[in-house]
Amino acid sequence: MNATFYLSAAIAVLSTVLVITRANGVHALLYLVVSLLAVALVFFTLGAPFAAALEVIVYAGAIMVLFVFVVMMMNLGDAAAVREARWMEPKIWVGPSILAILLTAQLAYMLDSNTMSQPHHAIVPARAVGIAMYGPYLLCVELASMLLLAALVGAYRLAHTEHGRL
Amino acid sequence: MTTIPLDHVLILPVLLFALGVIGVLVRRNLVFILMSIEIMLNAAGLMFIIAGARWGQPDGQVMFLLVLTLAAAEVSVGLALIIRIRHRLTTLDSDAADLLQG
Known part of the structure; x- marks a missing residue:
């Protein structure tokens, strides 16, 4: 499981480097999702x-979907459809797909019962997190x-105009 | 039970945070700047998880949950601001929005 940690960390750093060096927003977002998935695997180890x-659910799911929505909204127009087709060329998907497949293989390896029975760190279960959250940290939850x-109110107010359009 | 050395684990959030800082400093596109801020927040959350795992306490994960909430709130307001700037200035260049008084 040591190797799993080091490989996931390497994937996280590599895909983050690719995020901040891409010229295109959609390509950067693909690598950012891979980076977040790699960090999720690090959490698991x-x-x-x-x-x-x-x-995976909140960061790589919800927040990245928000980003994708906004990046797509920035490019409305006639030329956008042509450009979008060019963005989604198969070769764009190769890099993120290879990294994601590596992460999936690692997850499958970790879900093997042999390695799961010998965890490296003591697993802190969701039950303990919930008890701590609604015990000493209750005020933080309220905040x-x-x-x-x-x-919610701020985003609604900022993105809303009098004419109802952006 | 061979634990991964703590100083090896700590390198990862430091590297990710440094990459986020570089992204904020180098990129001029507002969407990329927001993405780099996300990378930095994620690195901070990773640091909390590492600390929680080191002592086997749930507090690290609780703090990560709060960082996650902060990230969601920050992204929603940040993206709304980006939409507004794009609508008003018709560009995503952060140097174009250097006046607070629109």
């Missing part, structure tokens, strides 16, 4: 399966809910 699941409400 560190014995934090709940955080790994949340990293996070207020933050999300403020972000």
Whole structure:
């Protein structure tokens, strides 16, 4: 499982380098998703399966979808369809796909019962996280809910115009 | 049970955070700047998870959850601002938006 950690870390760093060097927003987002998935696998090797699941669902899922929506919205127009077809060429998908397949292979290897029975770090289960969260950290949860409400109102106000269009 | 050495594990969030800083400093596109900020927040969350795993306590994961909430709020407001800047200045260059008074 040591090798799993080092390989995931290498994939995370490599794909992050590719994120900040891409000229095209969509290509950078593909590598950013791979980077987040690699970090999720690092969480898994560190014995934090709940955080790994949340990293995939919230970060690589919800937040990246927001990014994709906005990047696509920036390019509305006649030339956009042609350009979008060019972005989605098969060779664009090769790099992120290879890295994602590597991560999937590592996950399959880790889900093997032989390696799972000997974890490197003590696994902190989701149950312990939930008990801590709604025990000593209850005030933080309330504050996070207020933050999300403020972000909701702020995003609505900022993106809304009098004519109802952007 | 051979644990991964802590100083090896700590290199990863440091590298990711440095890459995020480089991204913010080098790129001029607002979407890329926001992505780099996401990379930095993620590195901070990773550091919390590492600390929590080191002592086997759930506190690290709780703090990661709060970082996740912060990231979601920051992205929604940041992307709304980017849409607004794009609509008003018709560009995504961060140097074009150097006046607070629109």
